[in-house]
Amino acid sequence: MxxxxxxxxxxxxxxxxxxxxxxxxxxxxxxxxxxxxxxxxxxxxxxxxxxxxxxxxxxxxxxxxxxxxxxxxxxxxxxxxxxxxxxxxxxxxxxxxxxxxxxxxxxxxxxxxxxxxVHTMGDNYQELIDLRNGIQSSFMTVTLDHEGFIVNGNQHFLKTSHWTPKRVVGKTFWRLFPETPDSEKMAQTIWKTLNNGQIWQGEVEKVTKNGESYWVYLTAIPTIGTKSEDTRFILIEKDITKEKTIQLQLEKIAFIDAQTGLMNVHRLESVITDMIAEGRHFSFVYLSIDKFYTIKDLHDQEVENGLIVEFTKRMKMYFQDSTMARINEHEFVVITPLPEWFIQGFLNYLQQHPIYNDNIAIPLAISGGISRYPEDQSTFLQLMKASLATIATVREAGGNNIASLSRATHKTLNRQAVIEKRLLLALNQQNLQVLYQPQMDLQTGKITTVEALVRWTDEEIGVVSPDELIPVAEETGLINRIGAFMLEKACEQAVAWHHAGIHVKVSINSSVREFRDKNMAKSILETLEKTNCPAQLIQIEITEKFALEAEGETSIINQMRQLEEKGIVFVLDDFGTGYASFRYMQLLPIEILKIDQTFISSLTKSEKTQRLIDGMIQLGKSMNLTVLAEGVETEEQKSLLESYGCDSIQGYYLSKPVEWEEIERLYKAR
Missing domain, CATH: 3.30.450.20 (PAS domain)
Structure with missing residues (x-):
C-alpha cells in the first residue's frame, strides 16, 4: 500500500x-x-x-x-x-x-x-481496565521481559526507587536488589519461581538508584506468551518500609530472635564488646548449616521452621552455660570457655540426636570456625571475619567439620588488617609507585604500549604484592582511589613520552566496581582533560569477570562505549581463565584480547596447549581483534606465537616491570 x-x-x-x-x-x-x-x-x-x-x-x-x-x-x-x-x-x-x-x-x-x-465499552474488558488502573494507582509495578530486563515501571515505582524512565528501562531485575549474598539468593529464588510459571509472594529488601534500602511486599506474577520471548513478568509491590523499620528497631531494642529465643547479632556485638573490655578469655564458635537452601527446597515452610527450632534445642543442650546467638537464617555463634575437642564433639552429638521429619532423619551437616580471644583476634568484627575465613576453608575441604583458625589464616588476616590501615595513609601521601612493562609488536619489533602496574613498599610492613593489595582495596572500597591515582599518573607519563617523541600507549587495569559508579566515564574524561592527555594514548584492561558482569549492566556498557567514542581502547585481560562468552565479546567495545600467562608458561611443553593458543589467536583474528600474549619469557615462545599470527607480546622476554626511565631506554634501543 x-x-x-x-x-x-x-x-x-x-x-x-x-x-x-x-x-x-x-x-x-x-x-x-x-x-x-x-x-x-x-x-x-x-x-x-x-x-x-x-x-x-x-x-x-x-x-x-x-x-x-x-x-x-x-x-x-x-x-x-x-x-x-x-x-x-x-x-x-x-x-x-x-x-x-x-x-x-x-x-x-x-x-x-x-x-x-476515552471510555472503553464492554463489561469484561472494562473490568480488566478498571482492575489494572486500580493496581497502577495503588501499588508500585514493574514489568520484566523474558530475560529479566526491565521493560517499564509505573509512577509509584519511579518515585520510590528514584529512577527515571530513561535510566531504568533496560536494567536487569537483579539491579533492584542489594549486593549481598542473602539478597542475591532471594532474587534467584524469585526468578526461579517465575520461570517455573508460579507466583512468588513475600517481603523483599530492595535498593533505590542511589543504593538506599527500602522494603516491599512483593507479588511477582508470570504471564506466559506463546513464544518464550513474549513472556512477561509483572512485579506488584507495596511499600512496607515504615513497618519494616519499626520491626527492625524493635528487634534491635529487644535483642532477641523471636523464633529461637537466642540473642541476635546486635546484642551479641554488645556482649562481646563488654567481655573484651573485662579482659575475659573465650572461644568464638561460628556454626553454619551446610546446604541450608537445598534443605529448604526439599521441605515445606513448617519443616524448615521446625529444623531451626530443633537445631537450637540441641545447641542449648550441648553448650550449656554458654552464650549463644542467631546471626541469620542458618548461622549461629556460641561464646564458650570450653576446649576445642569438646566443641568439635558437637558434630557427633548431632549424629546421635538427629532431627526428624515424618520419622526420617534430615541429613544435617555443619561447618564451623573457632577463633579465640585474645590469642587470635581482638575485636568483634575481627572474630567474625576470622571465623568466616575458617568456615570457607572447611567448606573447600568438603564441609561438616569444625576447625580452629589456622596459623596461616591468622597471619594473613592480621596482615590484611595492617594493610588496610596503611593503605589509606599511602593514598593520602601518594606513596604508591607506578612501574611499566613494555609490549612489543611482533611485525615491527617496536615497543608500542606499556602496562602501568601499581607497586607498594611500606616503611612498616615492607613490600605489598598486587595479589595482597587489590583484594584489600576492593573489599574496603579503596580500589576507586587507587584506580584514580593510576589513571592520573599514566596520563601524565603518556603525555611526557609523547612530547619526548616516544610514541607508546599506556594501559591501565580497571575493576567492575569502579565502573558501577555512574560517573566513571566522566571522571576518566576529566582526568584526560586535566592532564592534556589525548584519549588515543590510553587503554583500559578489564577481566573476563568484569566483562561477564558488565554484560547485564547497560549503564556500564554505555560508559564503555562513551569512552570508546573518545578514542580509548579496551583490552580483555587474562583471556581464557574466566567465563569466556561470545555474547559479551559482541556487546562490549573490546579491541584487544590478552592471552593469560598461565597458557604461555606451558606453550613449549604441551602440544595441546599449542593447539589451544593457536585456536585463541585465530578466534581473535576472526573477530578482527588484536591478540596480545603476556608472560612471554623465551625466544622459543616468542617464535611459536609469531608463527600462529599473534600480534604482540609482553613478558620478561622483553622486560620486567620497570621505571619510566628504563622504558625510554628500551624504546630507543629498538
Whole structure:
C-alpha cells in the first residue's frame, strides 16, 4: 500500500483529530505536530526542538518497540504504551503509526490516545481496565521481559526507587536488589519461581538508584506468551518500609530472635564488646548449616521452621552455660570457655540426636570456625571475619567439620588488617609507585604500549604484592582511589613520552566496581582533560569477570562505549581463565584480547596447549581483534606465537616491570 500524500494526511488526521498527533522522519526526528501535544503531555514545539522525541516523550519506550515504530512499513497499533510527560510523570496511551510522505520524503504519522481520555465499552474488558488502573494507582509495578530486563515501571515505582524512565528501562531485575549474598539468593529464588510459571509472594529488601534500602511486599506474577520471548513478568509491590523499620528497631531494642529465643547479632556485638573490655578469655564458635537452601527446597515452610527450632534445642543442650546467638537464617555463634575437642564433639552429638521429619532423619551437616580471644583476634568484627575465613576453608575441604583458625589464616588476616590501615595513609601521601612493562609488536619489533602496574613498599610492613593489595582495596572500597591515582599518573607519563617523541600507549587495569559508579566515564574524561592527555594514548584492561558482569549492566556498557567514542581502547585481560562468552565479546567495545600467562608458561611443553593458543589467536583474528600474549619469557615462545599470527607480546622476554626511565631506554634501543 503506497503512503498517503502529506496534504491529505494533514487534513484528515492532524487538523481534525482531538488527540496528540505528529509527523516524524524515519530517524525519529519531529517534523510537525498539532496543539494537543501540549494539552495532554505538556510539551511545546520548542521543547521538542531542544530535546529529541526519543529522549523526552518516548524516553520510557523500550528500544525494541522504538525500532518497530521507525521501521514498520505497515500501520501498527500499540496498546497500553507508557510515555513520559514534561513533568516526568508517565501516561498510558494507545499509539497508532502509519507510513506517509512529508515533502516528498518517507515519514511516519503518529497519533497517541491517552487512555484516561476515552471510555472503553464492554463489561469484561472494562473490568480488566478498571482492575489494572486500580493496581497502577495503588501499588508500585514493574514489568520484566523474558530475560529479566526491565521493560517499564509505573509512577509509584519511579518515585520510590528514584529512577527515571530513561535510566531504568533496560536494567536487569537483579539491579533492584542489594549486593549481598542473602539478597542475591532471594532474587534467584524469585526468578526461579517465575520461570517455573508460579507466583512468588513475600517481603523483599530492595535498593533505590542511589543504593538506599527500602522494603516491599512483593507479588511477582508470570504471564506466559506463546513464544518464550513474549513472556512477561509483572512485579506488584507495596511499600512496607515504615513497618519494616519499626520491626527492625524493635528487634534491635529487644535483642532477641523471636523464633529461637537466642540473642541476635546486635546484642551479641554488645556482649562481646563488654567481655573484651573485662579482659575475659573465650572461644568464638561460628556454626553454619551446610546446604541450608537445598534443605529448604526439599521441605515445606513448617519443616524448615521446625529444623531451626530443633537445631537450637540441641545447641542449648550441648553448650550449656554458654552464650549463644542467631546471626541469620542458618548461622549461629556460641561464646564458650570450653576446649576445642569438646566443641568439635558437637558434630557427633548431632549424629546421635538427629532431627526428624515424618520419622526420617534430615541429613544435617555443619561447618564451623573457632577463633579465640585474645590469642587470635581482638575485636568483634575481627572474630567474625576470622571465623568466616575458617568456615570457607572447611567448606573447600568438603564441609561438616569444625576447625580452629589456622596459623596461616591468622597471619594473613592480621596482615590484611595492617594493610588496610596503611593503605589509606599511602593514598593520602601518594606513596604508591607506578612501574611499566613494555609490549612489543611482533611485525615491527617496536615497543608500542606499556602496562602501568601499581607497586607498594611500606616503611612498616615492607613490600605489598598486587595479589595482597587489590583484594584489600576492593573489599574496603579503596580500589576507586587507587584506580584514580593510576589513571592520573599514566596520563601524565603518556603525555611526557609523547612530547619526548616516544610514541607508546599506556594501559591501565580497571575493576567492575569502579565502573558501577555512574560517573566513571566522566571522571576518566576529566582526568584526560586535566592532564592534556589525548584519549588515543590510553587503554583500559578489564577481566573476563568484569566483562561477564558488565554484560547485564547497560549503564556500564554505555560508559564503555562513551569512552570508546573518545578514542580509548579496551583490552580483555587474562583471556581464557574466566567465563569466556561470545555474547559479551559482541556487546562490549573490546579491541584487544590478552592471552593469560598461565597458557604461555606451558606453550613449549604441551602440544595441546599449542593447539589451544593457536585456536585463541585465530578466534581473535576472526573477530578482527588484536591478540596480545603476556608472560612471554623465551625466544622459543616468542617464535611459536609469531608463527600462529599473534600480534604482540609482553613478558620478561622483553622486560620486567620497570621505571619510566628504563622504558625510554628500551624504546630507543629498538
Amino acid at each position: 503506497s503512503p498517503l500524500p502529506i496534504d491529505q494526511m494533514k487534513n484528515e488526521l492532524v487538523d481534525h483529530t482531538p488527540f496528540p498527533s505528529f509527523f516524524i522522519n524515519l530517524q525519529g526526528d519531529l517534523l510537525e505536530s498539532n496543539n494537543w501535544s501540549e494539552v495532554y503531555f505538556g510539551y511545546t514545539a520548542d521543547d521538542f526542538a531542544q530535546n529529541s522525541l526519543r529522549n523526552s516523550l518516548f524516553a520510557s519506550v523500550h528500544e525494541e518497540a522504538w525500532n518497530v515504530i521507525l521501521t514498520s512499513e505497515q500501520a501498527i497499533r500499540f496498546n497500553n504504551l507508557q510515555l513520559v510527560m514534561s513533568n516526568g510523570n508517565l501516561i498510558d496511551v494507545s499509539l497508532f503509526t502509519k507510513r506517509c510522505l512529508f515533502n516528498d520524503e518517507q515519514a511516519l504519522f503518529v497519533m497517541s490516545i491517552p487512555l484516561d481520555a
